[in-house]
Amino acid sequence: MGLSFTLLGSGSSGNSTLVSSGDAHILVDVGLSGRETARRLREYGLSPERISAIVVSHEHGDHCRGVAPLAKHLGVPVFITDGALQASEMRLDPRKRQRIESGVPFDVSGLLFTPFAVPHDSVDPIAFRIEKDGVKIAVVLDLGYITNLVVERLKGCDAIVLESNHDINMLRVGPYPWALKQRVMSRRGHLSNDVVAEYLGTRFDGKARHVILAHLSEKNNLPELALLSARKALEQRSRLLANQTKLALASANQISTAYCY
Ligand SMILES: [Zn+2]
Ligand SMILES: [Zn+2]
Numbered sequence: 473m474g475l476s477f478t479l480l481g482s483g484s485s486g487n488s489t490l491v492s493s494g495d496a497h498i499l500v501d502v503g504l505s506g507r508e509t510a511r512r513l514r515e516y517g518l519s520p521e522r523i524s525a526i527v528v529s530h531e532h533g534d535h536c537r538g539v540a541p542l543a544k545h546l547g548v549p550v551f552i553t554d555g556a557l558q559a560s561e562m563r564l565d566p567r568k569r570q571r572i573e574s575g576v577p578f579d580v581s582g583l584l585f586t587p588f589a590v591p592h593d594s595v596d597p598i599a600f601r602i603e604k605d606g607v608k609i610a611v612v613l614d615l616g617y618i619t620n621l622v623v624e625r626l627k628g629c630d631a632i633v634l635e636s637n638h639d640i641n642m643l644r645v646g647p648y649p650w651a652l653k654q655r656v657m658s659r660r661g662h663l664s665n666d667v668v669a670e671y672l673g674t675r676f677d678g679k680a681r682h683v684i685l686a687h688l689s690e691k692n693n694l695p696e697l698a699l700l701s702a703r704k705a706l707e708q709r710s711r712l713l714a715n716q717t718k719l720a721l722a723s724a725n726q727i728s729t730a731y732c733y
Pocket of ligand 1 (some may be wrong): 530532592594614
């Protein structure tokens with residue numbers, strides 16, 4: 473049956489990824505408002521009523537904003553850690569809440585989710601590998617650096633959605649107050665284009681057909697810069713690798729194409 477996914481939006485204004493297989497349609501994070509998420513789903517051609525579940529990575533607003541309203545409206549289960557639920561102060565119907573824990577795989581409508589810990593300044597931040605019928609994809613947003621665990625979990629994936637948040641020079645001279653710059657740059661902040669390039673150039677296993685650069689900062693990055701540094705890293709490593717792994721960008725305001733496997 474395979475697996476497909478689409479980014480409904482990605483960036484500091486809101487992150488949400490639709491992962492589908494057959495009749496199962498799962499939202500990983502709902503950082504846009506419930507209303508805007510429903511609008512983008514319809515634009516994509518899927519009635520919001522067909523959503524089966526919501527899975528949450530961490531409590532920051534750009535990942536959680538629409539979770540409670542949409543879950544309530546659609547009456548679907550929400551898979552979320554204790555830490556994220558408490559920190560978010562979301563009110564969820566207790567009968568619809570599903571407790572998850574980093575390192576403990578769980579099933580959502582026949583899709584196997586493996587949540588793993590990432591370094592980020594929230595209570596219990598996790599990222600996901602998602603598998604169905606031998607197809608594996610990963611959604612890895614909001615992390616300060618790429619740990620060995622992240623490298624392991626990304627191995628063998630057919631597609632990787634990976635944060636490429638900022639260009640380090642744009643961040644340094646950009647408009648953010650110094651404390652916020654420090655936070656973004658820290659090991660519990662966000663990935664720079666350089667860190668992504670270092671990963672693609674040295675530790676990436678080259679298996680993925682698509683690497684989608686996501687969560688780009690509107691103030692501290694440019695799509696061309698993120699793409700260029702990632703492409704250079706793949707090309708320097710091997711022309712073969714650069715040919716077989718396609719790079720793409722996720723946008724804050726537009727639905728991505730559908731990636732199907
Ligand atoms: Zn975050
Ligand atoms: Zn975020």
